[in-house]
Amino acid sequence: MNDRTVAIGRALPTNGGLARVALFFTQPVNLIFVGVASVIAFLALYPSFFLLYGSLTDSPLGVPGHFTLQNYVQAYSDPTAYPLILTSFIFGIGASGLSVILALTLAWITIRTNAPFRRLFELVAIVPNILPPLLISISWVLLLNPSNGLINGILVRLFGLERGPFNIYSLPGLIFVEGLILTPLAFLIIAAALKSMDPSLEESAKTLGSGEVGVAARITFPLMRPAILAAGTLNFVRAVESFDTPAIIALPARLEVFTTKIWREALGSFPTNHNLAATYGVGILLIALIFVYLYRRFTSQVESFSTVTGKGFRPHQIDLGRWRYLASGTALLMLTLMVILPILVLLLVSVLPYYHVPTWQTWQNLTLSNFRFVVENPRVFRAFRNSMILAIVGATLCMGLAALTAYITIRTKIAARGLLEGLVFIPWAFPGTALALGLLWAYVDFPIPIYGTLWIIMIAYITRFLPYGLRAVSSTIIQIHKELEEASTVCGAGFFATFRRILVPMMRPGIMAGWIILATTFMREFSATLFLYSPGSEALGPLLYFLYLDGMRGRVAAIGLVISVISVILIAIAQRLSRWDTE
Amino acid sequence: MRKILNSFVAGLALLIFAAGPSFGQDAKLIDAAKKEGGKVVIYGSLESDSMDVVSKAFQKKTGIEVEYWRGSATKVMDRAVSEYRAGKPGFDIILTNDNPMQLMQKEGIFAKYDSPSAKDFSKDSIDPNLGPRYRNVIIGVVYNKSAISPADAPKSLEDLVNPKYKGKLVMPDPTQHTTTTQWVASLEKLMGKEKAEKYIRDLAAMKPILVESLLPAAERVSTGETPIAITYVKYAYIYGQKGAPLDYVRLGKMMGDGHYLGLGNKAPHVNAGKVFIDYFLGQESMMMIAKLGEFVNRKGVYPPLPDADKIQFVELYDLDAKGFAEKKKEYTKIFLQ
Numbered sequence: 001m002n003d004r005t006v007a008i009g010r011a012l013p014t015n016g017g018l019a020r021v022a023l024f025f026t027q028p029v030n031l032i033f034v035g036v037a038s039v040i041a042f043l044a045l046y047p048s049f050f051l052l053y054g055s056l057t058d059s060p061l062g063v064p065g066h067f068t069l070q071n072y073v074q075a076y077s078d079p080t081a082y083p084l085i086l087t088s089f090i091f092g093i094g095a096s097g098l099s100v101i102l103a104l105t106l107a108w109i110t111i112r113t114n115a116p117f118r119r120l121f122e123l124v125a126i127v128p129n130i131l132p133p134l135l136i137s138i139s140w141v142l143l144l145n146p147s148n149g150l151i152n153g154i155l156v157r158l159f160g161l162e163r164g165p166f167n168i169y170s171l172p173g174l175i176f177v178e179g180l181i182l183t184p185l186a187f188l189i190i191a192a193a194l195k196s197m198d199p200s201l202e203e204s205a206k207t208l209g210s211g212e213v214g215v216a217a218r219i220t221f222p223l224m225r226p227a228i229l230a231a232g233t234l235n236f237v238r239a240v241e242s243f244d245t246p247a248i249i250a251l252p253a254r255l256e257v258f259t260t261k262i263w264r265e266a267l268g269s270f271p272t273n274h275n276l277a278a279t280y281g282v283g284i285l286l287i288a289l290i291f292v293y294l295y296r297r298f299t300s301q302v303e304s305f306s307t308v309t310g311k312g313f314r315p316h317q318i319d320l321g322r323w324r325y326l327a328s329g330t331a332l333l334m335l336t337l338m339v340i341l342p343i344l345v346l347l348l349v350s351v352l353p354y355y356h357v358p359t360w361q362t363w364q365n366l367t368l369s370n371f372r373f374v375v376e377n378p379r380v381f382r383a384f385r386n387s388m389i390l391a392i393v394g395a396t397l398c399m400g401l402a403a404l405t406a407y408i409t410i411r412t413k414i415a416a417r418g419l420l421e422g423l424v425f426i427p428w429a430f431p432g433t434a435l436a437l438g439l440l441w442a443y444v445d446f447p448i449p450i451y452g453t454l455w456i457i458m459i460a461y462i463t464r465f466l467p468y469g470l471r472a473v474s475s476t477i478i479q480i481h482k483e484l485e486e487a488s489t490v491c492g493a494g495f496f497a498t499f500r501r502i503l504v505p506m507m508r509p510g511i512m513a514g515w516i517i518l519a520t521t522f523m524r525e526f527s528a529t530l531f532l533y534s535p536g537s538e539a540l541g542p543l544l545y546f547l548y549l550d551g552m553r554g555r556v557a558a559i560g561l562v563i564s565v566i567s568v569i570l571i572a573i574a575q576r577l578s579r580w581d582t583e
Numbered sequence: 584m585r586k587i588l589n590s591f592v593a594g595l596a597l598l599i600f601a602a603g604p605s606f607g608q609d610a611k612l613i614d615a616a617k618k619e620g621g622k623v624v625i626y627g628s629l630e631s632d633s634m635d636v637v638s639k640a641f642q643k644k645t646g647i648e649v650e651y652w653r654g655s656a657t658k659v660m661d662r663a664v665s666e667y668r669a670g671k672p673g674f675d676i677i678l679t680n681d682n683p684m685q686l687m688q689k690e691g692i693f694a695k696y697d698s699p700s701a702k703d704f705s706k707d708s709i710d711p712n713l714g715p716r717y718r719n720v721i722i723g724v725v726y727n728k729s730a731i732s733p734a735d736a737p738k739s740l741e742d743l744v745n746p747k748y749k750g751k752l753v754m755p756d757p758t759q760h761t762t763t764t765q766w767v768a769s770l771e772k773l774m775g776k777e778k779a780e781k782y783i784r785d786l787a788a789m790k791p792i793l794v795e796s797l798l799p800a801a802e803r804v805s806t807g808e809t810p811i812a813i814t815y816v817k818y819a820y821i822y823g824q825k826g827a828p829l830d831y832v833r834l835g836k837m838m839g840d841g842h843y844l845g846l847g848n849k850a851p852h853v854n855a856g857k858v859f860i861d862y863f864l865g866q867e868s869m870m871m872i873a874k875l876g877e878f879v880n881r882k883g884v885y886p887p888l889p890d891a892d893k894i895q896f897v898e899l900y901d902l903d904a905k906g907f908a909e910k911k912k913e914y915t916k917i918f919l920q
Contacts, residue, residue, distance in 0.1 A: 063668065147808050248799075251756060252792050254919065264759045269911070271686060271904055272657050354825035355806050365826060440662070445669040452673055530658065534673055535624060535650030546653045550630045551798050551821070 028495040033414050036404050037423075043463040044423045047438035054278035054438075071279040081261065088240055088258040091175060096186075096235035098179030100228055103186035106334055108216065111194045113318050115327035122191070123572065127339045129184035130520045130567040131346075132544055135560045137248040138553070139342035140177045142349075144168040148357050150345075169253035178245045180338050182238060185468070185517060186231035192513035193227030193475045194220075196506075212318050227475040234471050237288045237428070243527075258284065281435075288425060343564070350557035370558035380543065380559065384566075387523050387540040390458055391570070395469075395518035398462045399511055402469030406477050407503065411485070421470070428467040435464060436528040443532070452534035460528040465521055469514040476510030477503070516574055520567050609858065613645050616855035622648040623855035626663055627678030627844070628656050633875050637868050644862070647855050656680040657761075660687060667692050667849070675856035678844035680762070681716070682901055687845070688712050694848035696857060700864035708880040713843040715864055719878045719896050721839035722766050723816040724832040725801060730810035737811065737832055740773070744785040753803045754813035756793040757914045761907065762840055763797070765899040766813075768910050769838050772897055787918045805829060815839075817876040820888040824876075831888075836895045839878075 055072070059065030075081070109115050110122040128136060143151045144166045152164025167173060201223065205215045221228075243259040250260055258280070266277035320327055349355050351366045374380050408414060409421045427435050439460050443451050450456045484506065488498040504511070526541030533542055540563060547556045616623070627634070631653050638649035652674070654662065660683040666672045667690070677687060687693065697714070704715035724743065726736045731751070737743050743752065755763040767786075771779035792809055794800050801818035803809040805827040819831040844863060846856045862868055869881040876886045878896070885891040902910065 060664075060668075142806070145808055148806070247795050251759075251795060254793070264911075267657075269761070269907065271683075272661055274661075354822055354827045355802075356827065357807060440665055441669075444666055444671055451671065530654065533652075535652050546631050550632060551802060551818075552632075553802070 029408075029412060030414065032404060032495070033408050033412070033417075033420075036401065036408060037416070037420055039401065040405065040420060040423050040466070043459065043466070044426045047435065047442040047463065048426050050441045051278040051281055051435070051438040054275050054441075055282050057275060060274055071275045075265075075276060075279045075283065080256075084256040084258060084261055087171070087255060090171065091178070091246075091257055092236045092240040094171075094175035095178035095182055095239040096232050098175060099182035099186045099235050100190075100232050102179065102183045102334055102338075103190050103231060104221070104224070104228065106183075106331055107187055107191040107194050108220070109327045109331045111191055112220070113320050113324060113327050115320060115324045115331065117328055118331070121328075121331045121335060123568065123575075124335055124339055125187050126184050126516060126520065126571055127564055127568065128181060128342070129188075129517065130523065130564045131342065131560055132524045132526070132541070132556075133181045133242065133244040134248070134544075134548060135346060135556065136181050136342050137177055137245045139345040140173075140180075141168055141248060142345050142355065143341060144173065150357065153357065168249060171253070171255060174245060174249045174253065174255065177249060178239050178242060181242075181245065182235040183334075183338055185238070186235055188513040188517050189231045189234070189472050189475055190224060190227045192472060192509040193224055193479060195509045196476050196479055197223060212320075216318075226478050230471045230475045233291050234468065237291060240287065241284060278438075285426065288428070289422065343561070346557040346560055349553055350561060352554060355553055367554075370554040373555050374558050374562055379538070382536075383538050383540045383543040384562075386454060386537055388566075389454060390461060390539060391519040391522040394458045394461045394522050395515050397458070398466055398518050399469050399473070399515045401462065402466055402473050402514060403504065403507060403511055405466070406470055406473045406507075407499065410474060410477050411482075424466050424470055427463045428465070436460070436530065436532065439463070439528060439532060451532075452537065454537045456532050457529055457537060457539065460532055461518075461522050461525060464528055465518055465525075468517050468521065472514030472517060473507055473510040476507050476513075480506045512574055516571050519570060519574075523563055523567055609645075609861065612854050612858045612861075613647065616645070616647050616852065616858050619852045619854055621646065621855070622650055623675050623852050623859045624650045624652070624673060625676045625678060625859070626652045626654065626659050626674045627676070628654060628659055628680065629678055629842070629872075630875075633872050633877065636871050636875070637863060640867065640871065641859065641862050645858055647858060649859070656683045659683065663687060663692060663847075664690060667847075670849075672847055672849045673851070674847050675850040675852045676844055676846055676859060679842065680720075681841040681843065681898075682761075682765075684713055684843045684845060685901065692847060693845035694850070694853075696846045696860060698857070698860045698864050700861050703866070703882060704864070704880050705882060708841075710843065713845055714860075716841035716843055716880055717864060717869070718842045718872065718880060719839045719898075720762075720842065721816045721837045721878055721894060721896060722762070722797070722813065723834055723837045724811060725804055725814050725816065725819045725829055726811045726832065727804050727807050728828040728830055730807050733830065736830070739832070740770075740834060741782070743811070743813075744782065744789055746789075748811060749789050751810045752789055752791040752813070753794060753800045753809040753811070754791045755796050755800055757918060758911050759793075760796050762899070763813075764907060764910050764914065765840070765902055766838055767914060768902065768906075769897075769900045772838065772900070773836055783914075784917060793918070816888065816894070817878070817886065820876040820886060833890055833893070835893075836897050838897045838899050840899050 056067055056069070057065040058068045058070065106121070106125055110118040110125070115121075141149070143149050144164075146152060146164050146167045146169070149164055149166065149168065152166055155161060155166075156164055168177070197220070202215050202219050205219045210218065240258060243263065246255075246257050246260050247263070250257055256264075262277055262280045266273045266280060348358065350370050351368065352358075352362065353365055353367050353369075356362070405420060405424060409417045427438075439456075443456050443459070450459070480503070484502050485498055488502045493501070524541050524544070525539075526545045529539050529541045530545065533539060540559065544556050544559055547559070625634075631651070634649075634651050634653070638651065642648055652659075652662075656679045659677065659679045663672070663674060663677050664687065666674070672692075677684070677692065693713070695712070701709060701715050704717075708716045710716065724737060724740070737745070737748065742748075757763045757767045767783055770782060773779075774782060791813075792803070794803065797814045798818075800812040800814040801822065804812040804814070805818075805822040816831045816837065819829045822829050844860060846853070846860060850856045864881075866881065866884075869879045869884055873879045873884045873886050876888065878886055878891070878894075
């Protein structure tokens with residue numbers, strides 16, 4: 001049996017001449033590997049090359065320059081750079097830690113318990129991934145700013161306090177908001193893994209006398225380790241490279257993190273210093289690659305995480321008895337923080353002529369003009385159409401590529417498979433705007449005339465967000481025991497038949513989770529889109545960004561709400577389809 | 584009566600005579616523009632709403648479609664320069680702040696085009712290479728009347744550093760926001776070098792709330808989160824229109840930045856570009872933009888902001904890359920440490 005497993009994906013021939021090369025290419029999986037590797041290598045290396053080159057030259061890209069290490073000296077000899085690395089690290093760990101704790105609790109309640117309304121909670125938990133992070137940050141500033149934040153105001157009035165107890169402009173404030181923004185991503189990954197878990201281990205523990213809490217602590221959560229680590233790793237890097245929340249909260253708090261530093265020194269400076277931005281990007285890249293390495297080490301004992309076997313199963317549901325209301329209450333509290341409060345603020349902003357702390361007079365001035373703008377403006381309609389195409393087609397293509405890549409990196413013994421995973425992470429590790437610059441330079445002069453079309457944006461999305469899809473699908477694939485593929489192979493099925501009939505259905509929760517993450521992210525992405533779209537291919541991200549830039553918060557909130565509704569419908573359809581398939 | 588009628592007819596004839604060649608030229612250009620594809624592509628940082636109004640009127644008048652790519656001044660320059668260097672400029676017109684326009688001019692991106700509409704701009708607002716500075720964005724002090732009564736509001740820039748306003752002031756971070764770096768550096772134009780140096784330190788000692796750019800500063804004042812802001816004066820009008828209780832301090836002299844537009848020297852739709860520039864710099868378009876709160880430079884056209892005609896505009900210092908780097912270093916010490 002083991003011999004057959006090894007046969008799926010041989011090591012690249014190191015000697016033995018043409019015959020061995022020919023043998024290598026007779027294996028369909030090897031052909032797939034070469035195809036996938038070529039696509040990913042091109043997507044990742046082509047724009048990255050321009051950025052690396054940019055960090056080692058003394059002139060802007062497109063202008064011949066000289067080799068120099070001066071950018072590295074300037075970036076890393078600055079003594080103020082080191083305290084901010086520490087702040088960034090605390091911020092990244094704090095935000096990703098908070099997001100994983102929230103996601104794990106929420107996923108456990110909604111998937112494994114009989115808490116009332118759990119299905120609804122599960123659907124709603126994804127909503128913040130749909131809202132542009134910028135909007136969530138602004139909402140929290142309006143709720144928790146020390147001078148007239150709504151929550152502070154209410155608490156001051158209720159308890160007769162001298163001043164509001166919360167101050168959003170602080171490191172805990174920054175971590176709190178970013179943690180909430182990152183929770184849906186962690187939730188999707190963890191929930192997918194939790195759904196595909198074999199309950200037999202839990203049942204064995206129960207038979208041996210463990211209580212529900214003991215099973216959860218000793219069996220369920222340790223088994224979830226790859227998914228937890230995947231979510232933590234992804235969110236750590238996402239927090240470290242995020243700019244929206246720090247721009248709104250860290251700056252008034254006089255905190256400096258890596259991205260605000262890059263902005264101050266390179267991208268926001270005048271004229272822009274792309275070389276320096278690329279140099280900082282390389283720094284973040286190295287940090288991200290260390291995390292990828294750690295992740296691979298954590299999950300190297302693949303077999304020990306295999307929980308989906310050939311035996312039929314149905315995830316075991318825990319009867320919480322009277323505690324189930326408490327569980328629902330906890331989930332509701334989390335969703336209040338993640339979804340309900342920000343959405344309420346957005347609703348308020350969308351019907352006010354300008355934002356202010358509501359008074360009695362406010363109710364006389366409510367307006368639907370922002371929603372009228374959404375319905376009547378042809379530019380908004382075009383942006384919705386473009387973003388829907390990008391979300392549906394882009395997420396589907398990206399998940400196809402992610403599923404194949406995950407299979408190759410986890411299941412085969414092909415020598416260069418680790419390299420493939422490393423390649424995927426390269427563009428993701430660059431800060432969004434720096435990568436967008438790399439993409440612009442890379443594709444502006446591309447021989448196929450795709451610059452300025454929707455296709456170039458789709459390529460950018462797939463390049464940048466492939467790791468999201470990969471993480472989501474990897475954590476499920478790790479849990480599928482090899483016995484299923486082996487059985488299929490033994491019965492005479494080829495690679496494609498096994499992949500299509502065994503692996504894809506088994507990986508479905510991961511694929512669906514990844515698809516949802518990608519589609520919702522593509523609906524609102526702006527940093528890469530901004531550099532690559534031309535007027536005809538404007539998507540929702542840049543539209544929202546420009547409306548925000550022009551101070552049209554009401555319109556931004558109205559469009560944000562419409563995007564949320566559309567995305568929830570999209571997610572509900574996707575989940576329905578995946579369930580229908582299972583039935 | 585006959586005299587009046589005669590003068591009217593003579594005036595009309597003069598108007599037709601004066602307008603004649605310009606209409607003739609327009610018609611020819613418009614025909615040529617339609618043969619090029621009937622559209623003009625613009626990269627710029629003029630607010631989308633202003634551009635929307637102008638483009639609609641322009642399209643109605645000429646039948647030429649406007650495609651607008653909007654970005655901050657730095658992003659506009661990044662994109663335009665990268666495309667130009669790659670030999671694939673997708674734009675016909677660039678429209679943004681003075682400093683990036685000058686840099687792009689040095690890069691050789693623009694073609695020289697003397698628009699007939701330029702003649703209605705004052706001589707001091709015409710740059711020999713870039714043509715008319717079509718608008719000024721003026722920075723002043725805006726306050727929220729609900730949070731601070733007009734009697735208690737500051738009356739001058741010097742008032743801003745009065746300890747009673749400590750913690751009540753918001754401004755863009757001068758170490759990060761380039762126009763604000765220029766504004767702080769140019770204070771000596773209003774106060775003289777010595778006084779300005781002391782003033783900058785006093786301002787920093789007020790520990791103002793620092794934000795990303797001029798708009799978030801205005802927003803914080805409009806919501807009442809912070810009572811006073813250093814921001815664009817036009818926001819007092821724009822947010823005022825929506826109902827926010829804002830006013831601005833009548834400082835007399837106020838500093839600001841100029842905006843220009845230029846025709847690309849490899850413009851894919853060169854004639855459409857020319858037609859647009861002629862229209863954009865004309866009376867009709869400038870009136871539309873002014874109505875939305877902009878300070879345009881066409882003679883006698885003002886935004887509907889009280890006392891707008893009394894503001895004396897002082898142009899900000901232009902800084903080069905080295906100048907910006909030095910000032911940022913200096914202000915980091917003063918404002919952040």
